Amino acid sequence: MVTFLGFGAAEKLADVVSTPKFEVEELETDLMVAGRDVLADGVVALRLEDPTGRPLPGWTPGAHIDLILTTSLVRQYSLCGSPADTGTWRIAVLRDPQSRGGSDFVHDKLHVGSSVRVRGPRNHFPLVSAPRYQFIAGGIGITPMLPMIEAAEAAGVRWRLAYGGRKRASMSFLEDLAAYGERVTIWPQDEQGLLDLQGILSSAREDTLVYCCGPEALLSAVEGACASWPAGALHVERFAARPGADQPTSGALESFEVVCQRSGLTVTVPASRSVFEVLEDAGVSVLGSCLEGICGTCEAAVIEGTPDHRDSVLSEEEQACNDAMMLCVSRSLSSRLVLDL
Amino acid sequence: MNPNYPLDCWYVAATSDEVGSGLLGRKLLDRPVVLYRLESGEVVALEDRCAHRGYPLSKGRLDGDLLVCGYHGLRYDTAGACVGVPSQPHVPYGVCARAYPVRDEPPFIWIWLGQPGRSSLHSPPQLPWLSGEGWSSSGEMVCLAANYMLVHEHYLDLTHIPEVHPEETPPGLEELPALDHVSVSETSVTYTRTLPPAELADWEAEATGLPRDREYKRRHHGTFLSPAILAEGWQIDGGDGQPYEQARIHAVTPESPTRTHLFSWFAHNFALDRALIGRHLHAVMAKVMREDVAVLEAIEATAGYEGSAAGIHLTADAGVLQVRRIVARMLATETGRTSAEADRAPRSASARKTARPG
Numbered sequence: 021m022v023t024f025l026g027f028g029a030a031e032k033l034a035d036v037v038s039t040p041k042f043e044v045e046e047l048e049t050d051l052m053v054a055g056r057d058v059l060a061d062g063v064v065a066l067r068l069e070d071p072t073g074r075p076l077p078g079w080t081p082g083a084h085i086d087l088i089l090t091t092s093l094v095r096q097y098s099l100c101g102s103p104a105d106t107g108t109w110r111i112a113v114l115r116d117p118q119s120r121g122g123s124d125f126v127h128d129k130l131h132v133g134s135s136v137r138v139r140g141p142r143n144h145f146p147l148v149s150a151p152r153y154q155f156i157a158g159g160i161g162i163t164p165m166l167p168m169i170e171a172a173e174a175a176g177v178r179w180r181l182a183y184g185g186r187k188r189a190s191m192s193f194l195e196d197l198a199a200y201g202e203r204v205t206i207w208p209q210d211e212q213g214l215l216d217l218q219g220i221l222s223s224a225r226e227d228t229l230v231y232c233c234g235p236e237a238l239l240s241a242v243e244g245a246c247a248s249w250p251a252g253a254l255h256v257e258r259f260a261a262r263p264g265a266d267q268p269t270s271g272a273l274e275s276f277e278v279v280c281q282r283s284g285l286t287v288t289v290p291a292s293r294s295v296f297e298v299l300e301d302a303g304v305s306v307l308g309s310c311l312e313g314i315c316g317t318c319e320a321a322v323i324e325g326t327p328d329h330r331d332s333v334l335s336e337e338e339q340a341c342n343d344a345m346m347l348c349v350s351r352s353l354s355s356r357l358v359l360d361l
Numbered sequence: 362m363n364p365n366y367p368l369d370c371w372y373v374a375a376t377s378d379e380v381g382s383g384l385l386g387r388k389l390l391d392r393p394v395v396l397y398r399l400e401s402g403e404v405v406a407l408e409d410r411c412a413h414r415g416y417p418l419s420k421g422r423l424d425g426d427l428l429v430c431g432y433h434g435l436r437y438d439t440a441g442a443c444v445g446v447p448s449q450p451h452v453p454y455g456v457c458a459r460a461y462p463v464r465d466e467p468p469f470i471w472i473w474l475g476q477p478g479r480s481s482l483h484s485p486p487q488l489p490w491l492s493g494e495g496w497s498s499s500g501e502m503v504c505l506a507a508n509y510m511l512v513h514e515h516y517l518d519l520t521h522i523p524e525v526h527p528e529e530t531p532p533g534l535e536e537l538p539a540l541d542h543v544s545v546s547e548t549s550v551t552y553t554r555t556l557p558p559a560e561l562a563d564w565e566a567e568a569t570g571l572p573r574d575r576e577y578k579r580r581h582h583g584t585f586l587s588p589a590i591l592a593e594g595w596q597i598d599g600g601d602g603q604p605y606e607q608a609r610i611h612a613v614t615p616e617s618p619t620r621t622h623l624f625s626w627f628a629h630n631f632a633l634d635r636a637l638i639g640r641h642l643h644a645v646m647a648k649v650m651r652e653d654v655a656v657l658e659a660i661e662a663t664a665g666y667e668g669s670a671a672g673i674h675l676t677a678d679a680g681v682l683q684v685r686r687i688v689a690r691m692l693a694t695e696t697g698r699t700s701a702e703a704d705r706a707p708r709s710a711s712a713r714k715t716a717r718p719g
Contacts, residue, residue: 044543044679047551075487078548078587080694104482141547146690149476149697174478282674305679307545 044305046139046317047077048088053134054108059192062115063160064127065100067108068138075106081167082145082231082257085109086309087126088137095122096315098164098233098257099141100193103171109141112192114160139309144316144333145257147171150229153179154220156242158234159186162193164257168231169200182207184215184238217245226250233257251337261312262332266349272328276352280304280361281323289351296347304361306347313349320347324358327351362667366390366509366615367691369475371485372589373612373624376502377467380404384428386419390474391617394461395419399426399439406472407441408459418458467492468500469612469624471589475695486586490608490628497633499643500610500626503650507657508666509588509615510688512623515657516591516611517552517680519581525652529645533559533576539677548687552680553582561597564645568638569597569605569631585684588691589613606630609646619661625650 055067070076084098101110113126130136147153147168155165162183172179181200184207185191197204207215215238221230230253232242239256240263246254274291278299289298296318299306309317313331322345329339331346338344345357374389375396385396386409393409395418409417411430421431427444428437436445441460443452462473462480468491473480491498505512515521520537523530534556544551558576566573577600583593590612597605612624627646632638660669674682 044545044683047544047546047549077546078483080547083547102482104484106484106487143547143690146694148694171479171482174482175476176478 044307046086046142046307046309048137048139050135051076051109051138053130053132053136056130056132059112060194061190063112063190063192064115065110065112065192066126066130067101067110068136069108071135073107076109077141078106079103079109079141080143081147081171082164083141083143084145084164084257084315085111085138085140085142087111087122088139089122089125089129093121093125094139094309095126096259096310098145100163100166103167109138112160112163142309142315142317145231145233145255147231148229148255149175150227151177152225152228153177154228154230155179155181156215156217156220156230156232156234156238157181157183158215158232158238159184159190160192161232161234161238161257161259162191164233165231166193166196179203180220181205182215182220184209184234186210214241217241221245221249228253230254231256236260236263258314258332260332261314261349265313265332266330268330268351269328269353271353273352273355276354277356278352279324279356279358281358282361294348295345295351295357299347299361306361308348311348313346316346318347319344321360322357323360325352325354325356327357328353362508362618362665364391364615364618365666365688365692366618367475367588367688367695369473369479369483369691369695370588371464371471371473371480371483372614373469373622374406374463374472374614375470376500376624377465377470380470382423384419384421384423386417387622388616389472389622390615392474393417393419394472394474395428396463396470396472397423397428404463404465404470405439406461406463407437408461410458411435412443412456412458468498468626486590486592488590488592488610488626490592491610491626495633496608496628496630497639498608498626498628499639500624501647501650502622502624503654504616504620504622505654505658506620507654507661508619509613509621510685511657511660511666511669512611512613512621513585513588513591513684514669514681515653516593516609517550517583517585517684518677519554519593520675520677521656525656526649529562529564529649531559531562531565531579533557539675540679543679543683545683545687548587550585550680550683550687551582552584553580555580564641565597568607568629568642568645569599571597571599571605575600583680585680585687588688603631607642619665623650623654 051068052071053066054069057065059065079099084096086094086096088094097111099109100112113123115127116123153172157165181204187210188208277288278295279286283304287298287302289295296308307317309315316333322343326342327345328351330349333346379385380396380398387394394406395409396406398404409419411418413433413435416430416432418428418430421429426439434447435443437458438444441458443456446452464471464485471485490496523535540552540554542553556579558578560576561573578598580596585591593609595607599605608628610626614622616622
């Protein structure tokens with residue numbers, strides 16, 4: 021039988037004994053490490069393929085996948101290969117000295133031939149069509165920029181990349197990027213100091229979109245430098261929660277009611293539990309991944325009530341609209357939230 | 362209504378058989394397109410409009426590999442560049458008919474009508490049922506008066522089968538369960554539904570040759586591969602270790618916001634040596650498609666897609682809702698809206714009225 025990824029257990033119909041519980045989930049599958057390369061100091065790139073050679077689902081620049089390394093160890097990595105390659109996904113992983121186990125696992129335990137559970141892809145950093153892009157990458161934050169550059173090139177639009185890193189030897193993909201000449205500025209910190217964001221961003225143009233991925237210090241600095249840019253011009257992707265994002269707003273309620281309009285279900289969220297957990301237990305079909313307010317998977321539309329936003333996905337303006345919330349970390353300022361679930 | 366289809370996507374323009382020695386004119390995504398084959402067999406797609414007075418090039422003729430307009434005789438090369446004007450010695454600079462990227466992957470010819478450069482970043486989905494070993498396939502094409510998303514949403518929720526196709530419904534499955542499982546990625550939605558054991562419908566019995574005096578497990582599954590393709594599978598467990606599998610491939614190509622070219626293909630993996638079985642299944646599927654078309658055209662003629670999409674959702678719509686999100690995101694990135702707006706648009710009650718796909 022010929023299948024696409026995601027048909028899952030359908031392969032042996034005779035084994036199906038009872039109707040499983042209805043669920044909407046993100047695509048999950050076991051892939052094989054088909055290639056492993058050391059790209060720079062502390063950075064390995066993995067090529068992942070379906071062990072039976074089935075085509076992988078499509079994705080667009082900015083997409084990432086979860087590697088489910090163990091049941092409690094799930095990490096997100098941007099896809100850095102070409103979206104045109106439907107047989108292979110490519111990721112690059114920096115060994116983080118402060119690793120909580122994820123990057124160490126990838127570096128030490130995933131070899132050519134290893135099997136790894138993968139979820140996704142999803143994309144909360146999509147490359148919106150524009151006549152001009154300014155890409156800014158810090159360190160391993162270069163990964164989502166590579167397919168973005170490929171797409172900008174294919175579309176024939178203008179782009180520039182400012183790429184900072186601790187030192188040249190720690191920076192991946194320098195050889196690939198050299199082909200683009202002066203559109204790419206390589207900025208090793210030990211040679212030139214921090215990226216000159218004022219210089220890069222001083223000439224704000226109405227038609228330019230800024231895409232930035234990297235460590236928190238860089239993201240905060242870019243957010244500051246883009247404060248005067250048109251709303252919606254800056255797109256950032258975080259690897260960790262925005263500092264202070266998880267703090268409650270004044271007036272946040274410890275316990276509140278959540279009404280799921282479509283399912284016709286009402287639940288009470290106690291102080292000790294997240295909206296996501298309570299809904300999941302109540303049998304509401306919700307998607308979730310990082311559960312830290314970073315990945316955006318559990319976003320739900322808010323029909324009524326005012327959320328207490330504690331996520332790092334929505335911009336301040338988006339949070340102020342109060343028409344969407346991240347169920348995993350955000351809570352409520354009103355005693356009742358009505359969600360489109 | 363406004364167009365609600367992404368342009369940056371490979372759509373089926375025609376079947377490989379349709380493009381032979383002549384010129385095939387067809388409206389795709391509200392653009393007139395002419396398709397033809399070069400002497401080498403390679404397929405070319407050009408804007409079906411002469412740069413001079415707008416006469417459809419598909420009404421002209423081929424002179425070797427050159428396309429000659431049937432009005433004043435302007436001649437176009439395979440890249441769409443005008444290379445000859447009979448009434449004057451020189452060709453005006455830069456005159457051309459836009460050429461579209463095409464791929465001839467039988468049984469379909471695919472076309473890219475979006476931003477030309479981006480075509481290289483995408484590939485038409487592979488459809489192994491239609492070209493692979495172990496499958497026999499056939500199909501036909503209709504143009505129906507309904508928005509393309511009505512077609513997708515129809516096939517994403519097969520709980521319509523007992524009402525719309527009562528003769529093809531297996532006895533005992535008059536109430537089809539909702540989906541068991543929906544699995545989503547950035548660009549695809551896959552769903553499965555396990556059906557309670559039931560006897561064979563007439564068409565199933567005739568096709569499989571399985572004995573009628575018992576009940577069979579079935580599984581229905583499908584994948585929305587792109588706005589152009591929905592692939593479905595219908596498996597019957599024959600109890601003999603052999604899955605009797607049928608695949609239905611719906612290639613959905615908007616002609617305009619209110620009309621759709623539907624290339625409805627069907628494949629099966631059993632009784633491959635018996636041509637009669639294939640013809641029988643083809644006839645059953647043709648009847649089913651006529652019934653589907655009648656339903657979809659009735660909705661378009663009354664509620665329209667926007668009215669349909671504003672309706673309430675049932676549990677069975679889990680796949681539909683995920684597909685709407687994917688299409689909304691595709692439209693948003695293509696038109697330059699922000700992703701956050703797109704993500705929310707199809708889900709919030711207020712935005713549903715204006716969101717393009719839903």
